[in-house]
Amino acid sequence: MPHHPVRVSRRALLVAAGAGAGVLLAGRAHAAGPPPTGGAAAPPPFDDMVLRAQRWLNATYAGRVNWKPVPEDGRTGQPTVEALVRALQYEVGLDPTQVNGNFGPTTFRLVTERIGMLAAGKPANVIKIAQCGLYCKGYPGEGVSGAWGSETGRSVGALRRDMGLAEPRSTLAPTEFRALLTMDAYQLLAGGAAAVRAVQQWLNRRYAAQPWYRIVACDGYAYRPSLAMLVSAVQRELGIAEPTGAVNAATRAALHQRPPIAVGQADGGAAGFVQLFLASLIFSRYDVPFGATFTAAAAAQARAFQEFAALPASGTGDAYTWASLLSANGDPGRPAHAADCSTRVTPARAAALRAAGVGVVGRYLTNATEAFNKKIQPGELADLFAAGLRVFPIYQTSADSAPYFTAARGRADGAAAVAAARGYGFRSDTVIYFAVDFDVFDHQITDGVVPYFTAVRAAVDAAGAPYRVGVYGVRHACSRLAAAGLTVSSFVADTAYGYTGNIGYPLPANWAFDQFANDVTVGTGDGAIDIDRNAASGRDPGQAAVDPPAAG
Template sequence: MADEMVELAQQFINSYNVSGIPKVEVNGKTSWTVMYALTRALQYELGITSLSDTFGPTTLSTLQSRFGAQIDEQTRRDNVYRIIQSGLYCKGYDGGGIDGTYNGRTAASVAELKSDMGVGGAYPGTGLQPKVFKALLTMDPYVRVGNGTEQVRTIQQWLNGRYVQRREFFICPADGNFSRDVQKALVFAIQYEIGMSDDVANGRFGPGTQDGVRTQALLGLASADGAKQFVHLFQAAMRFNGWDVAFDGFYSGSLLSTVVDFQRFAQLLPTTGTADFRTWASLLVSTGDPSRAGTAADCITEITPARAQALRSAGYTTVGRYLTNANVTNPKNKKIQPGELANIVAGGLSVFPIYQTNGGDPEYFNAQQGATDALAALEAARGHGFKAGTILYFSVDYDAVDEEITSRVIPHFRGLVNRMNAYGSEYRVGVYAPRNICSRLAKAGLTEASFVSDMSTGYSGNLGFPLPKDWAFDQIATITVGSGTGFIEIDKDVASGRDVGQSQFAPRGPDTALDVPFDMSMRSGLTSGLVNYIVANGHDDWYRARSAAECIAKVLDMDALITGLARSFRMRKSLIQAVTFWEYQADFTDEAVDVLVEAYYNWKDAQAAWEQSPIGSPPTPPTVIRDDSSTGVAQIYGRTAIKARNHCIDADVISAPIQDPEDWRARRAVWDQLRNDDDYNVSTVALVHIHSAFLKGVTADRLSYSDADNVAVLARYNGTNEDAQEYGRRARDLYNIFEAYNAVVRG
């Protein structure tokens, strides 16, 4: 929503005719662009000739030398006042107008801002100190926002108030959310408490800080009163990592108990409940103490018998290996090699599979690529012999910022998961990525376990984010193991026990009988063949809304999905193509019936709501009751879909919960998805065919159906009466047209 005072602030910025101050859009919305422009305006007013977006040391020192300890009503610089007033409005405070004065409203808002930051005690009164000015010209919030908590915000304010007078400490957000800036502020605070000077403290958990923690900050129940500030900082670190502890400076029995829980969660064994170095490290940096032992590893190098023995002797029990090589020019040969899995198992190790092609390129991630990866990973895992239920870890090997996770990574994994589900949910989906990506994918319900790339300590997706709750492997250091022929470089991983890897394999070689993607160079011939059949057999009157060409275009646009379904369920893709093509002709009665069914379900919703709170008369049912209909691309009933899925679940073809086709809520959910999600609808075609074969007693291998088998299965798609038999024969004819082209491509 536009704010008229922010618009005035933007107009003020645009009043500068200075080359280093860009014009901004006057839209009433605050942004970094606006804050950067205000920063440049301030630099210009200070006489700085090289303007930049950064409020750095030069801007800060010039501000201090020009105006002293604070800006107030005595400063008397109209445009500097306007910059302050504009910044206040952009921050959501009353600037007192943008009139170039430091009036009472302006002064009161500055005092309120400092209170929200937590620096009101350090900077009393209504003057604007240089560090507060710097914080004012950022997008950092100082009130609780989003999922922020008051518990975290209290600590942020405490840090700001206690340490803001130190030279290198700058005001951190006070919004109740842990972030990389807050983590850096916490490390600064630890450095100050262990005695580092302003010339040494840098906000990084380096060797000097680590030594200081080891010698001065080891805490437990017997901690002396003089350690109170260290206890405060330890409690802050615990809270920032999502653990509910008091912030009182006392190492109580309750704190010790919660620390034990954290140590157990992070696999800091044995658990002691004390704030020892390894616990501090795990709270402050993504790797934790990288020298701690790991029982898992991942590597790009083939594991020979000698290397397997070296790894086992070094205490490793599980190893991550790659399903495929990267899809790039001259890729490294890092995939599982022939006979390697047998060598690993013989050496006493288990394996967890990693799928990575080009996971380091942001452009790689999108829904279509996710769907493509699903089939590639599925077939690679099957080829190596990983059993059903194995977690496949799909790599996101770059530092995606939050917006990219939303726009790229989540759609990629949604496409991946939807396609894996369509192919039968044989394998479970995990992710290899920085902490923020792992947590957001888990929260979205798209992954079941995380392999955390914590070794990338500088990634924004690791800084300021706690260890994901679903972590299975935590990558903490690159090391070497063994010597001679057993020598190998690995990434050392800590294992949570969530995934113990696989140690039994049943490899499946390439199956040349399976269908492959359609050769689009043959599209014209296929289209002509289908159109000729439709016309020659007098079926062209069926196509009231769509032509045959439009229908074949729909089928070929979905070729990747249909090919994957055919390969996953070992059936001819022509079975799926034939009915999808025919049903997509969109009989004019179908949409009208769908409207009736939707009205029925809306009535059921209203009736259920009324039963929960029976006020007034119950909702009136529709005049015409239709509780199901054939819907979507391939015209499937909700009941038909549920029954087919239930059969395939019972037959271990797919993995999903059994549903009651007479439960209107379950039926509605399936019917809605059939109607609105083309991929789901066409995916269901394959399951209906499998169920139809069962109902008709067709027991032949699905890749070897006879003509009679095809007619029987296709007829059952339409029902059981004589019309269904005619449907089966017609669909068989269409099958044969598709199959003529599919057979050529598969060779």
């Protein structure tokens, strides 16, 4: 199942700043995951001052090139935030044909050069834009006056404290102005974790002055931008000149060159590796004390993560653990004890897999089209079992977009999978993994994937419940289906590490296989075979035998 990780923009949450307590999961996790993405969020409450800001924007900039009228509904949302950015772009002299509502590098440069530190005496309309932004964030003010009075200064000071910035100041630097004109919240949101928020504030405080850094939300949710800045901070501490915010080969190589973080190690001088490692554990929902020293309690939580993720359980901050905390696919070079493939496993290939340390192999029950023969071939299971390999079956035709997932399709797929599995002789305790092979958003899980799997389960039950239902997909989809009681096991598509459904979400509690590297060639000559490398948790050992007819 080849995957090509892509960067998928996180849909901005339409939420008002609020407060909420962190939630402990199994005694260690802080929050259930990032806010749901891609779905329709609950609208924020009406605010008279937000309505006033919207009316001012439309009255002031109507008729300008590239102006988009903002809805005058008194509710903060992405259209209002983009309108504030457009207004600022006009005020700093951006070419009107380039005005687009995106606070990008050119806008930031112009704000830095032509406005600088925003305070009393700056252009009135720019101050009004900041005042409107403060109202949209829920901070009080003195109207859309254009005068930088004491109330505006106090609100800016409160905003900066909520961002975690240390310097007491009631003026707005360009980096802070850019952060103001976003949908990010800087107060703890309902369901967010106080420990995650403390890390977000620490990141802002420590790195905000760096040119590569962008101030992150302080809402208690470890979603894409926060994780990207955490990765960038690690890259900067490793000496990587241009942090990218994504774990790459250079990052992994640099991590392997560092000694593991061990009990008693403490940050000193300019280095912050201990705090960054603890921050990574906290972002992954582990309850550790956040500080500059790696304690025995932190080592115990690191070991718990390693055991859960099927990593060597050393209780230290080694390179494999760093990579797995910072990116869904972790280190693709780590040992793999499982694999999946779309080509026949011959005796020579089976021997090559065994030599590479693979003990269980995922193979397809059916073909999507006759043009691509990916299913288990006659006699193949016998060859696999003779080599000491176990097998887990996968059912997938396309399953690569939201329209595929309907109840009708679920009934058909469930029946087809049962028929194929019986044809191969798979026994009744076998888990069949049904694919959700795209970056599915939360509302798509609700609207399509859940009805599909409900129908799959019904079809399996109607056939006498001979098999158990599993899922192949991103972490969020796997966890939601497990929580709904629709699946017993998860085959996680972590090679798609750039998918929104993987970033910021922990491995599902019932994960059995974790696909972390694609298109890897194992063996040579007649034994060469292209596989996807998988970690195995042992929750699904796979099948070591089938009943007749084994040849299918």
